[in-house]
Amino acid sequence: MPTEPAHIPLSEDELRGITGYAAECARRVLPVFEKHVPGDARPREAVDTASVFAEGGRRTAELRQRAWAAYKAAQEATHPAAVDAARAASHAAAAAYLHPRASAHQVKHILGAAAHAARVEELTPGDHEDAPTGTLDWARDHAPSAVSTVLGRLPHAPSGGGRVGALLRTLDTALRTRPTPTAP
Helix, strand or coil: CCCCCCECCCCHHHHHHHHHHHHHHHHCCHHHHHHHCCCCCHHHHHHHHHHHHHCCCCCCHHHHHHHHHHHHHHHHCCCHHHHHHHHHHHHHHHHHHCCCECCCHHHHHHHHHHHHHHHHHHHCCCCCCCCCCCHHHHHHHHCCHHHHHHHCCCCCCCCCCHHHHHHHHHHHHHHHHCCCCCCC
16 A cells, blocks of 8 residues: 655745745734734734745744744733734744645644634624635635645645634635646
């Protein structure tokens, strides 16, 4: 019986495309975090640092530290939408550290920011004018080819993870079945 490869190919350009995509997904919900936790810049700094890497910057210790800082902001937030918005930011910065392992867990690194952003949308329907709408559709329609290409090398998203896990699996399926994207 053939076994799955332990590793997948993963280029730096693909890693940058995935990170830029994750940053844009998270950026959509930063206003929700900032509304509930004014003055805490950690999630925004994580997203901004991820964007710098995506645009050609170096993958530095600062990027990893910003990811952890956004994660800590999520742990400290009390409003559920703020928690998920900070988690989206943490996933965006952490996307730069996607491992080339053929593991379903890696799907979370690619789509975690989008899934948490979609959860923010569910938690804030009509809450205020900055709340995003159509996040899953937006994430599907704006995913660069690197996202679908790398997902195609990985097993499908794992089970579990509550509502965010369900959103992640929905997006994973949509991106694997969409026509080949033409965007870079």
